[in-house]
Amino acid sequence: MSTTDDINALIPLLDAIDATPGAAELRARSYELLAQEPGALVVDVGCGAGRAVTELADGDVRAVGIDLSEQMIAAARHRYPDGDFRLGTAYELPFQDGEVSGYRAEKVFHTLDEPARAVAEARRALAPGGRIVLIGQDWDTFVIESDDPHLTRTIVHARADLVASPRVARGYRNLLLDAGFEDVEVEVHTGLLAGPTAEAVVSGMAEAVASEGAISRAQADAWIADQRERARTDRAFLAVPLFVASATR
Structure with a gap:
């Protein structure tokens, strides 16, 4: 399967996850933790198809979505033509020092591969007093209902x-402290x-590990x-544990 096919298959799955109970509330909580005044410049890194960017913009901030995938940026621009979406990576944000x-x-x-490098780049782009919010799952602690717990x-x-x-989310606090963030x-x-x-997510997990030979095809x-x-x-x-870390530059 090509990268484009992967992205095209991923978007509807992300849409389904975004529509699950609690997902909207979690996004809203992240915006609350950002604590931005109207007109403030906020960057959403790894913006995907753009839902958070448009929700942030609805809250009267200047929201910019960054993603390394041209297909994701194209999808975001198609869905939200008024949004500001740009190609970029977490390692090299298209902003001046202290701009956001x-x-x-x-x-x-x-x-x-280098989460600490991305946190350092976030700190560079943030103005003094700026806020950072990271949300992520811990891949080692997925809870799946099954009659075969060993498998x-x-x-x-x-x-x-x-x-x-896979375990970076449990390390968010230390990453932020090590980078010099406060609060x-x-x-x-x-x-x-x-x-x-749920079935789509866990079946995809099983397919991936079977392809790597960690379990048999049978x-x-x-x-x-x-x-x-x-x-x-x-x-x-x-059930997936989600860690939400926030801090001040």
Whole structure:
């Protein structure tokens, strides 16, 4: 599958996750923690299809979405033509030193090989007194309802091993402290998925680890079949711990 195909498949899954109970409330909490005045410049790093950028703009801040994927930026511009979306990376933000007042990154830092470098770049772009908010899942502690707990643990941990920084979210506090941020606080929320959305996520996990040889094809097929049956009967369940860290420059 090409990268474009991957992105095209990812967008509807992200949309489904964004529509789950608690997702809107978590985004709203992140905007509250940014604590920005009207007109302030806020960057949403790894903006994806742009939902958070338009919600921030609705709150009267100047929101800019940054993403390294041209396909994601194109999707965001198509959905929200009035939004400000730019190609860029967490390592090289298109802003001068101290130019932005708020920095937000949701489910991004686990994809980075050098999270500390991204935090340093965030600090560079933030003005003194600026706010940073990081949101992310801990890939090693996904909770999946299954009749085969041993295989499920294997899938969860093997899938985590395929992520660049699977446990970075539990380290947000130390990352921010080490970079010189102040007023560092961390909240823990729980993302809950059920039904077809949960099945799509966990089946994707099993497919990924089977492709890497961590489990056999037969094990993956049987486990996925069980998860699909659970989704069919509304018994699929996935809980994900989400860490929300905030701090002041």
